[in-house]
Amino acid sequence: MLRIAVCVKAVPDPKEATRIKIDPVTRTLLRRDVPLVTNHLDRNAVEAAVQLKEELDAHVAVISMGPPPAETIVRECLALGADEGILLCDQAFGGADAFATAYSLAKGIEKMGGFDLVLCGMASSDSGTEWVGPKIGALLGIPVVTAVREIVERDGRSWKVKASLENGYRLVRVRLPALLTVTRELNTPRALSFSGIVSARKKEITEWGINDLGVQEEAVGLRGSPTITANLTIMNGKDSKRAVEMITGTREEAAERLVEKLAAAGML
Amino acid sequence: MIDLMFTEEQEMFRKAAREFAETSVAPHVAKMEETGRMSDELIRALGEAEMMALTIPEEYDGLGLGYTARLIALEEIGRVSAATALTLQVFALGVAPITMFGDEEQKKKYLPGLAKGERLATVGVTEATGGSDPKSIRTSYRKVGGDYVLTGRKCFITNSHIADTITILARGEENPDLFTCFIVESGVEGFKPAHEEHKMGMRGCNTGWLVLEDCRIPGENLLGEEGRGLRIAMSAIGEVGRAGMVGCALGLHTACLEASVKFAKERILYGEPISNLQMIQNKLAEMKIDLEAGRLLGYRATSMQDKGMRASNELAAAKYFTTEAAQKAAKMAVDIHGAYGCMEEYPVSRYLRDSFLVGASAGTSDIMKVIVARWALE
Structure with a gap:
């Protein structure tokens, strides 16, 4: 049986982005006033796992780290087809940076027992470091392929995947166990269904704290985070200045000038 | 203490319904407004999303989730398209007489198809005499052998032209005080949807007339008992x-x-x-x-x-x-x-x-x- 672990993150709903505030002391995001949703690319990771389960003999476990409300996200993944859920939930995990998050998730995956494949979304919509997945792979001591947009071939435990680059892609052959971070091109996540939600009633979510993982408080959460956020500012429309400039000329000339201006502004 | 909070599962129902409404219903709204017609694709999508199965018991291939889950779904779909919510709500209204009063054979025959959206239901009560006064209807039935023959006209019937499983209220030809309900399938001889209404709102939700002209239906399509129709x-x-x-x-x-x-x-x-x-x-x-x-x-x-x-x-x-x-x-x-x-x-x-x-x-x-x-x- 192929054992798949999928890492998912509860992120503030991007549609409610204007309600996000920053803790002035820890300079972390204050999530309590904003509804949490599953990170979009993690939905692609869950979909990939469920598709593999539908095709092969596989068991899909979802693991997340977050406050108690994040359990809803794990339950949602069970409704989408995952078999079991793990929530790392402990005040000590709070305020974790990418390193401490990866460390805790890696410990959780280790505790879950053997696995063949770990799947993560390539990035989270709130932090966007693209770093947690690769670090989990490093901590678990397994090969990592980032930005996977297609599983091209599966030959036993030797898989060929297509991974995105800025200007193209690369074909990578990787041997399981491995960790893949995935992009939105990999699949179209299925919709949450009423019958899926009903079937999730029977599936279990296990909650683990730092004692269950056998980790020291200093190694996780804010205390285990080497990142120091010097400053964090929420940009909003009120602070930005709008300027309108009409570019004239033929279409070709106008396009050329537009590209020049965007490049000069550092947008290209 | 009264618990006035939705459960975690109900919140997930809302999320699922909202996702469905925003991705699968919203793209059809402009066309529905323009043409006044319901989209076949949207009907199929409603079926695939199990929206017709919500109140149908599990033993008949439904989800048996009850009325709160249904209200959540309708609220979310209505937020995007009230016309689609009305269409969907009337499918469930059409199912209700069968789940509430149908015999086992009728439930087995109709409910699984209705749950999957392969069959579409409605109810025909209202006539030109008004919907608020159902005792004034003129649609009549008479017994011929083991069958029933229905004659009359129903108007302002939601899903009139798309429903194929219709509960019709009629009164006895011989005894007009005997109000009775029948399940009429749209393909049966003597039944036809007639005039289609052009409404000021809820465009895309189909509304029209149903005509029954010596429409002969088998005795097994009697719903409940004679005289219990109202x-x-x-x-x-x-x-x-x-x-x-x-x-x-x-x-x-x-x-x-x-x-x-x-x-x-x-x-x-x-x-x-x-x-x-x-x-x-x-x-x-x-x-x-x-x-x-x-x-x-x-x-x-x-x-x-x-x-x-x-x-x-x-x-x-x-x-x-x-x-x-x-x-x-x-x-x-x-x-x-x-x-x-x-x-x-x-x-x-x-x-x-x-x-x-x-x-x-x-x-x-x-x-x-x-x-x-x-x-x-x-």
């Missing part, structure tokens, strides 16, 4: 039809409020967003208060139904309040938008047109008051 039809309308209209109204009301808030925050007058003006805030507050109150009335009634209690009185109160409030909210939404509110580019003009139809369906506001007054005088 009770069957009124129970379905009272318990399921009214709850469905509450869902349509709540969804429409939410859409009015959301559109108004968005516009008020973006529209600059006197150098600042009009959301800062107390006249606008007053309207937004009224819309919000009515919406919250309507939700409490509606969800209390459906939670009673889910506990196996009758809630037709509570639903009459909820239907009156939510549909009236939705009309008021739609008017205020158009007012907040100013001249823009009269333009088709803004959805509030559609909301206003739609709002006039939530009141009339499944019993007018005046009839709801009659029921509520009877309840108060008990």
